[in-house]
Amino acid sequence: MTYSNKVLDHYENPRNAGSFAEGEEGVATGMVGAPACGDVMKLQIKVGKEGIIEDARFKTYGCGSAIASSSLVTEWVKGKTLDEALTIKNSQIAEELALPPVKIHCSVLAEDAIRAAVADYKKKHGENK
Amino acid sequence: MSVDFSLDYFALFGLPRRFRLDGETLDRAWHTLQSEVHPDQHAHLSSGGMCGAIAGSSRVNEAYVALKKPVTRARYLLELAGIKQDAIDAKAPAPEYLIEQLEWREAVEEARQVRDIDALEQLALRQQIQADGIIARLAEQLDDRHDLEAAVDAVQQLMFFDKLRLGIDNALAAFDN
Numbered sequence: 075m076t077y078s079n080k081v082l083d084h085y086e087n088p089r090n091a092g093s094f095a096e097g098e099e100g101v102a103t104g105m106v107g108a109p110a111c112g113d114v115m116k117l118q119i120k121v122g123k124e125g126i127i128e129d130a131r132f133k134t135y136g137c138g139s140a141i142a143s144s145s146l147v148t149e150w151v152k153g154k155t156l157d158e159a160l161t162i163k164n165s166q167i168a169e170e171l172a173l174p175p176v177k178i179h180c181s182v183l184a185e186d187a188i189r190a191a192v193a194d195y196k197k198k199h200g201e202n203k
Numbered sequence: 204m205s206v207d208f209s210l211d212y213f214a215l216f217g218l219p220r221r222f223r224l225d226g227e228t229l230d231r232a233w234h235t236l237q238s239e240v241h242p243d244q245h246a247h248l249s250s251g252g253m254c255g256a257i258a259g260s261s262r263v264n265e266a267y268v269a270l271k272k273p274v275t276r277a278r279y280l281l282e283l284a285g286i287k288q289d290a291i292d293a294k295a296p297a298p299e300y301l302i303e304q305l306e307w308r309e310a311v312e313e314a315r316q317v318r319d320i321d322a323l324e325q326l327a328l329r330q331q332i333q334a335d336g337i338i339a340r341l342a343e344q345l346d347d348r349h350d351l352e353a354a355v356d357a358v359q360q361l362m363f364f365d366k367l368r369l370g371i372d373n374a375l376a377a378f379d380n
Contacts, residue, residue, distance in 0.1 A: 105298040105305070109291070109359040112366025114304050135308040135370075190298070 078172035084142035104190030113140045117187035139177040143184035206259030212266035222345040233267045315374040334364045
């Protein structure tokens with residue numbers, strides 16, 4: 075299978091790879107995984123005082139499409155409120171990266187990771203922020 | 204002899220429907236059955252009969268492959284118990300478990316980058332111990348307690364560990380070259 079240029083670009087130059095320092099203010103973590111392909115994805119968001127996502131990090135063990143999907147969403151969530159971040163749909167990720175049908179589940183995983191990270195933030199900070 | 208397609212994989216081999224299964228017993232049952240149904244035994248048949256023999260033979264092989272590995276055998280037992288394969292894959296694994304898996308992957312990645320073969324072999328050993336523990340739990344969950352929910356989680360864990368093992372083996376193989 076050949077990857078699209080956008081997938082290759084994210085795979086070779088991942089954006090925001092890594093983790094935030096332990097205990098850093100405003101950080102929430104989403105952990106998701108797909109047993110069928112063994113992929114594990116960690117997405118962290120750093121939320122500022124105004125409830126805006128200021129920064130994001132990811133760490134993904136999986137195929138190129140899973141890495142590219144999580145790399146892309148770290149770019150997309152930046153500058154968004156939590157609710158805005160939740161509007162990102164896997165179909166948009168798949169379209170942007172030109173994922174073939176067999177790799178759609180990678181974009182679903184990335185969308186799930188956003189939901190998990192936002193849920194983690196709300197759990198830590200109460201629903202109102 | 205023709206293969207009865209209505210039989211499940213265990214019944215096909217005349218084995219009890221259980222997770223605990225001795226590999227040699229399965230191998231013997233497979234050899235016996237395959238020698239009876241293999242198309243070479245049916246060279247005298249018409250082309251229609253031959254097609255049936257080929258289909259039967261491949262059904263026997265399909266059954267063998269499904270029962271041979273613990274992870275596929277457990278998935279098949281869950282399917283017989285009414286839990287679809289898709290449902291096993293769709294259930295979200297617990298975050299704590301995923302964090303643990305991430306740490307394993309990080310350890311493998313670090314060892315690979317500094318070409319630490321001893322560390323990789325240690326990881327392979329520890330992985331094997333973990334996988335064996337899950338297999339022992341699966342036997343209890345599926346055969347003794349019939350705790351299907353717990354078995355689904357254990358199957359997922361085994362799938363992640365199989366993937367981890369593949370990563371370790373690939374890293375070690377890369378050093379051999």
